[in-house]
Amino acid sequence: MTDAITFPEGFAWGTATASYQIEGAVAEGGRGRSIWDTFAHTPGRTRSGDTGDVACDHYHRYADDVALMRELNVDTYRFSLAWPRLQPNGRGELNPEGVAFYDRLVDELLTAGIRPWVTLYHWDLPQALEDAGGWPVRDTALRFADYAAAVHARLADRVADWTTLNEPWCSAFLGYASGHHAPGIQDPAAAVRAAHHLMLGHGLAVEAMRSARPDLRYGITLNLYPTEAATDDPADLDAARRVDGQSNRLYLDPILAGRYPDDLLADLVPIAGGEHLRDGDDKQIALPLDVLGVNYYSRHVVRAARPDSDYTPNDAWVGAADIEKIRTGKPVTAMGWEIDDQGLYDILTRVARDYAAPPMYVTENGAAYPDAVGPDGRVHDQQRIDYLDGHFRAAHRAIADGVDLRGYFVWSLMDNFEWAWGYDRRFGIVHVDSATQQRTIKDSGRWFAEVARRNGLPA
Ligand code: IFM
Secondary structure, X not given: OOOOEEOOOOOEEEEEOOHHHHOOOOOOOOOOOEHHHHHHOOOOOOHHHOOOOOOOOHHHHHHHHHHHHHHOOOOEEEEXXXXXXXXXXXXXXXXXXXXXXXXXXXXXXHHXXXXXXXXXXXXXXXXXXXXXXXXXXXXXXXXXXXXXXXXXXXXXXXXXXXXXXXXXXXXXXXXXXXXXXXOOOOOHHHHHHHHHHHHHHHHHXXXXXXXXXXXXXXXXXXXXXXXXXOOOOHHHHHHXXXXXXXXXXXXXXXXXXXXXXXXXXXXXXXXXXXXXXXXXXXXXXXOOXXXXXXXXXXXXXXXXXXXXXXXXXXXXXXXXXXXXXXXXXXXXXXXXXXXXXXXXXXXXXXXHHHOOOOOEEEEEOOOOOOOOOOOOOOOOOHHHHHHHHXXXXXXXXXXXXOOOEEEEEEEOOEOOOOXXXXXXXXXXXXXEOOOOOOEEEOHHHHHHHHHHHHOEEXX
């Protein structure tokens, strides 16, 4: 029997989504093309050739979706803006129809008493900017800051919470090293440069937005992984150091401590060169933040590959073909990710201990399972309830041990386009039938509504 727990007063309970994963309407309202349109329409890139063309049709159904959130007792909704909807070519005047869509969404949320929390970039780079070199070139960071300042000027009268980037590791390393995500490039040097320019864009955007409205809250969301060595063997410890460097410290150190770690520079400069690192970048990237968003899904346990082991290197870790991620035997979700709620405690307490971190939010956590609507018209996803219950408890332990955690946003509000996995992986606490767009609140959604209502968990 577990104990009943209560979260601190004012703790925020939310859900999260991203523009390309839910909006659809890719050719409406003057929206330009994004790298994900191109990627998803390239044969062989996504499972079953799925695309975000329609997704959850949220562009048209946003009011119903806000009503659903009310039923779920959501107090904060974290969503992303589609850059190509707002600046179809990634530069210049804002597209009035794009602005009008987000005006409608924000107003609908506010009327429903839900706090809008904007992420400026969740991976849908305008294709025109990719054609000009994408994140591996410095100019994209400048374009991002311009875009941020322009949309902030239109929404900051109603939106107080601004996240610059979602998971820059994914944009840089899945996009430009492994090529599993758009734009599908396999060039480790480009990935390392992309990571730097993403963070530079973050810093430039924070400066631009804060100078206009110093009273609002600015932050970034990182996907962090507790990383450990499978054994104490020095080769395994070094593998863990390198993976931890690329997964966590590559972002946490420049953003929160003002510089790249020396060991990581020693690993990465031979791969990418150092010409993209300019004087003054460190300061720009490390501007003070009001919030750090942490997305947590699983832990990495790694070792130096054994000569006899049959493994596929993770080519999103650059210069690391000799590193093997191992399974520890814990149960996995439909993504194959080991369920490890202690990992959430570990990463939150580590960030609080090792960095001068601002208040944190879990801006994403959740699980994919193969849910279906049953004959009773319900979705009985007890596994997701168990998953969330364990992770909520881990977050609560972290708070009890001194972490300044202010809220928790479940990934995701509803089943959606899970990137290269298409519609085959369901993360929602609301089920979506892609053929009919019928929404059905899952048992986990009802359970979440009760957690949010009581600001805690029953025994
Ligand atoms: O769906 C993604 C989301 O876009 C970013 N974080 C991880 C989720 C699950 O893979």
